[in-house]
Amino acid sequence: MTIEQSVLFSPYTLGKINLANRVVMAPMTRSRAIGNVPNDLMTQYYADRAGAGLIITEGVAPSANGLGYSRIPGCFTDEQASGWKNIADAVHAKSGKIFMQIMHTGRVAHPHNMPEGAKVVAPSPIAADGTMWTDTHQMQAHPVPEEIPSAEIPALIAEYAHSAKLAVAAGLDGIEIHAANGYLPMQFLSPSSNQRTDQYGGTPENRNRFVLELAAALVTAIGADKVGIRLSPFNSYNGLTPDATEEAQYLMLTEGLSSLGLVYLHLVTYAMPKDMIPKMRKAFNGTLILNAGYTADRASSDIESNACDLVSFGNPFISNPDLVHRMKSGIELTPPDPATFFTPGAEGYNTYPAHQ
Numbered sequence: 001m002t003i004e005q006s007v008l009f010s011p012y013t014l015g016k017i018n019l020a021n022r023v024v025m026a027p028m029t030r031s032r033a034i035g036n037v038p039n040d041l042m043t044q045y046y047a048d049r050a051g052a053g054l055i056i057t058e059g060v061a062p063s064a065n066g067l068g069y070s071r072i073p074g075c076f077t078d079e080q081a082s083g084w085k086n087i088a089d090a091v092h093a094k095s096g097k098i099f100m101q102i103m104h105t106g107r108v109a110h111p112h113n114m115p116e117g118a119k120v121v122a123p124s125p126i127a128a129d130g131t132m133w134t135d136t137h138q139m140q141a142h143p144v145p146e147e148i149p150s151a152e153i154p155a156l157i158a159e160y161a162h163s164a165k166l167a168v169a170a171g172l173d174g175i176e177i178h179a180a181n182g183y184l185p186m187q188f189l190s191p192s193s194n195q196r197t198d199q200y201g202g203t204p205e206n207r208n209r210f211v212l213e214l215a216a217a218l219v220t221a222i223g224a225d226k227v228g229i230r231l232s233p234f235n236s237y238n239g240l241t242p243d244a245t246e247e248a249q250y251l252m253l254t255e256g257l258s259s260l261g262l263v264y265l266h267l268v269t270y271a272m273p274k275d276m277i278p279k280m281r282k283a284f285n286g287t288l289i290l291n292a293g294y295t296a297d298r299a300s301s302d303i304e305s306n307a308c309d310l311v312s313f314g315n316p317f318i319s320n321p322d323l324v325h326r327m328k329s330g331i332e333l334t335p336p337d338p339a340t341f342f343t344p345g346a347e348g349y350n351t352y353p354a355h356q
């Protein structure tokens with residue numbers, strides 16, 4: 001069979017929406033949202049990539065406290081929601097589908113990147129290792145975050161629900177909870193960043209509680225068919241230390257997410273033990289998306305063997321807006337330039353042409 005006939009390019013039903021193919025654009029922060037508001041540059045970027053079966057947007061903050069990086073977008077004001085509406089409309093006009101990744105950066109943040117009055121918050125007052133970019137003071141150490149009081153957790157969850165409702169009202173097809181890569185929800189999951197003594201810390205059950213309550217609230221807010229989640233078990237990114245009990249904890253978490261009826265589970269598999277992926281698939285009733293380092297051939301064979309339903313591609317989408325067409329036709333891919341991943345402006349963003 002040629003790649004052109006691969007199952008990767010066959011349609012798929014995700015909840016109540018129909019995807020034209022099984023190729024997902026992975027969420028990627030690109031830092032083009034000056035003032036944290038989606039703009040025309042971003043509308044163009046996403047519209048150019050509407051050939052993906054599903055686009056998952058870059059990480060989008062549900063509140064000012066979640067805006068830890070320079071120039072990342074939010075979705076909590078009317079102005080931001082109206083920017084997202086333009087993006088959703090442009091993607092839909094080209095028959096694409098789009099979920100918004102809701103990303104609260106938690107302790108992976110710096111006050112220099114955040115609006116006046118915003119706070120760096122996390123499950124426990126433990127700074128992430130290392131430094132991060134700020135536009136005004138260049139590289140800075142991560143600060144010690146403020147511990148989120150137990151009594152404020154319902155308000156934090158309500159921020160996500162508000163943001164998800166705005167996203168759906170703006171026309172997005174759903175949202176993805178970013179519970180991977182060391183951001184706020186994963187900061188609750190990991191014992192190295194969560195040393196709480198209340199019901200959100202201590203045991204694996206307690207460390208899973210925030211993510212499960214968050215997922216349940218989002219299901220209530222917009223419906224389970226519109227809520228997906230991203231997890232990255234064993235990932236040490238952003239200063240987390242994987243723990244011996246991690247596999248058991250994530251399987252328990254996944255069973256909980258499955259009973260809530262979430263539409264998909266999106267796994268970043270880099271650091272996972274190989275035999276954990278089928279266990280996670282078994283624990284989850286919905287759609288499974290796998291990610292990290294995929295080629296079209298490997299994606300086809302994983303879908304063919306039922307290891308997953310969909311595969312997401314990150315880097316290749318940066319520099320190949322027409323990735324699906326190129327993969328299907330066996331056209332060579334253009335490599336992306338990491339120097340322009342997070343710089344402002346069109347260069348390295350909207351300057352990669354489709355194949356002629």
Ligand SMILES: Cc1cc2nc3c(=O)[nH]c(=O)nc-3n(C[C@H](O)[C@H](O)[C@H](O)COP(=O)(O)O)c2cc1C
Nearest residue numbers: 026027028029058059292293294312313314315341
């Ligand atoms: C520039 C860039 C920005 C990224 N931003 C995010 C993000 O906002 N949220 C997220 O979950 N992952 C983010 N990722 C990770 C990607 O979604 C994906 O997991 C990673 O690139 C591996 O997939 P790939 O090998 O197909 O590139 C980012 C990756 C890159 C290269």
